[in-house]
Amino acid sequence: MKTQLYSYVRWSSDKQTGNSSLERQTRKSKEYAARNGLEWAELRDEAVSAYRGANWDEKKSALGGFIGAVKSGLVPSDSWLYVESLDRLSRQNVLDATEWFISVLKLGITIVTGLDEHVYNRESIAANATGLMMSIMLFARANEESETKSKRVVSHTKLLIERHKEGKPATIKSAGSHVWWIDSTGDEKEAVKPHPVMWDAAKMIVEMCKEGHSVFRIVAALRERYPYGFKGRDWSGSTIKNMRVNPALYGCRIMQLGKDEHKLENYYPPLCTEAEFYRIQEVKSNNKFRANKSSSISLLGGMRLIRCGQCGGTMNTLTTTDGKIRYVCSSGLASKGGGCTRSWSLSGILIEHCLMIVLTHAYFDDSIRNQNSATDLDGQIEQHEVRIAELNTEIKNIASGIAKHYSEALVELLAAAEKERKQLVQELDRINQKKLLLTTQSVFETNMVNFFELIQWGIISDPTHETRVKLREIVRRLMRSVVIHKYDGIVSLQYSYKEGEYFVFEGAGKRHEWTHYIKRDKDTSTVVSAEIIEQVKNHRLIKDIETSLYNLETAQDGMFNMVLDMLAIVNYPKLKGSQFWPKKSSTERTVFKKPE
Ligand SMILES: [Zn+2]
Structure with a gap:
């Protein structure tokens, strides 16, 4: 087996100077290896500094790793190390640099510098000590250069820090x-x-x-x-x-x-x-989720989902002293202009109750769509299988490459390929499971039962219930926006999970009455009075909803009532008109005009 020449390249992360010098060094080292009957291999350190000896670190650098491998016998100790110049190896102070340099030569390594093709090893230095003296001077100069540069950088950085402290x-x-x-x-x-x-x-x-x-x-x-x-x-x-x-x-x-x-x-x-x-x-x-009683979990807060209808600002969550959630517009306090001039708030229970009605619609819709997407998964499965096969070949090739000649870079490549393969295998498993789930007949019903368990009234009415964290994730995934208005003494809540379609709940008619309707961006809205809801007596089954969804446009009202019926089963109270006509409190005198 031929003796190996390891070309060591250390270059800065600066792409412009990095690439051309890298190519030049690689070419020159290959030529040198060929001329001297050596087998070429490479060590690379990108953006590793030699000023404080980071490029000697056995774990963090290719050079350190190489020396470690020689010490442990993984790499033959008569190998050659090729560098452009000695300052590639060290820019440390001259004592440390020389000590390290000699310790490497003592291992049996031959070091050759590309610029002058000078060969340093035990024999050459024993024969002529001027080589060693020259190397000491080169290390001293390299260190001096780095020190000057470092001082320059430090003083420039100090100027910038001053600049920042002056407020610029x-x-x-x-x-x-x-x-x-x-x-x-x-x-x-x-x-x-x-x-x-x-x-x-x-x-x-x-x-x-x-x-x-x-x-x-x-x-x-x-x-x-x-x-x-x-x-x-x-x-x-x-x-x-x-x-x-x-x-x-x-x-x-x-x-x-x-x-x-x-x-x-x-x-x-x-x-x-x-x-x-x-x-x-x-x-x-x-660390515990419910460390104290006041840690309530809002279903809409902190997701930039709920906005104030008056000023368009994001609404925040506030917990009252009796542990209830209120949504508050405080943008008027925070923003410089355009926000509400006074902060105002609204009961969380009403907002979240209506939210669950709309979320149920969204969830039905989503489940149906998922069911149809089982076939889409086939494409994903094929993609994953192809890439895994590619990686298998790649891994085999790299491994045999390492067996021929060890290199830190190849080991890294192998680890990366194995990691990607592992991830893909796990993903593929998940997709296969999902497909299985989606193609199972009863999945829709199972989903629905789980969903209603999640949104039952006991969870909605208890702001500290931990299940609400799960529910937040569903809200985040499915809802597009929630806009809260308060004008002329009434509350108007507007929810959207589909583009161009808004579920509106608001006070209407006489005091303590309410209504809901679906508003569309282009269509005229259909108003359905609350009395109709009262008239619904027959409970239909989930199966009907599935059918209804296909004719959603026409079946919307029926669908809406069905959702209310289903929610009643999981203990939801009826929405009361009075909830949409909040009392004026002494602390909250803000009166808003109905927007255009
Ligand atoms: Zn506002």
Whole structure:
């Protein structure tokens, strides 16, 4: 077997200079190996610094890994190491650099530098010590260069920190990375911006943390809502755990510069207030979902789903002293203009009661559609099977490559291929299960029974019931919007789960009467009085609903009444007209005019 020459390339993450120098080094090392009858292999370290010896780390760098493999006998100790110049190996202080260099030569390794084709090994140095002296001088110079550069970077960074402290915008890229929900690609004299894609996901994580959801549940929700993941990788619990303790949530950047720690307030656009940040820490340390009696779970809060009909702002959740939920528009207090001038609120029980009526419609619709989508899954199954077969071949090839000559890069490639394969196999299993479920005859009925169990009145009327967390997920998945109006002494609630179609519940006619109707963007609305609902006496079965759905346009009223009947079975009280005519309290004098 031929002796191996490992070409070691360490290049900066700067793409422009990186690629061309990489190609040049690779070509030159291959030529050298061919000329000297050596078998070529490669070691690569991208964006690993040699200034503080990070490229010697056995676990974190290819070079360190290679030396480790020689020490443990996995790689023959008479192998060659090819580098462009000695400063690729080390930019550390001259004593450490020389000590490391000699220890590598003592292992039996031959080091050759591409620029001058100088060969360093035990024999060459024993024969002529000037080689060693030259290497010491080269290491000293490399270290000096790095030190000067580092000092320059530090003083420039200090200027930018000063700039920020003076209240001017600054993006500081030279001291550590930015958080993942931020776009820091702008000029250093501009402020950082929310990341165009990741910001929304980050916002959702913070909202869920505030509501007290577990990391596990947050990851599940992220996978569903943002399936492309976090920079193409799957969402993980550690991402959330690291994020929720990071003061960057309220805009503060903590930066290490040399030995000094700098705390830059208002550096990032905030995801929450500082108080909310501390509340998140409290929720986390309590860790139990119902740590105290007041931790109520709203069905609509924190999802940017419920809006104020007067000003268009997002409504928040508030828990009253007797443990009830109210939805409140406080945008007038927070926003600079255009919001409600006074905050106003409405009972959560009415909003959530009506929500469940609409959610039941949405759930029926969704279940029917899912049933028809079983055939769509066949395409997905085939795609997965093809890719898994490809990966099997790939894995076999890489493994035999490693058997021929060991390389850190190949090992990484193998691990990545195996990881992808494992994920695909698990996904395929899930899809197959889903298909099985969907093609089973009774699935619709089973779904419905489970759903009604989830939305039973006992759960809706108890704001602290843990099942509400599950219910929130269904609301999030199916509902498009909820808009709350209050004008002329009445309440008007508008729900939508389908584009262009709105379920409206509002006070109407005489005091203490109410009505509901379906409003469509183009059609004229059909008004159905509450009396009709009273007249419905016969309970139809779920099967009828399935049929009704196919003629939804005409059967809408019948469908609506059926839903009310079904909800009555799981203990829902009747909606009362008085709920839509709230009393004027002394604290809430805001009178709104009916919007145009
Ligand atoms: Zn408002």
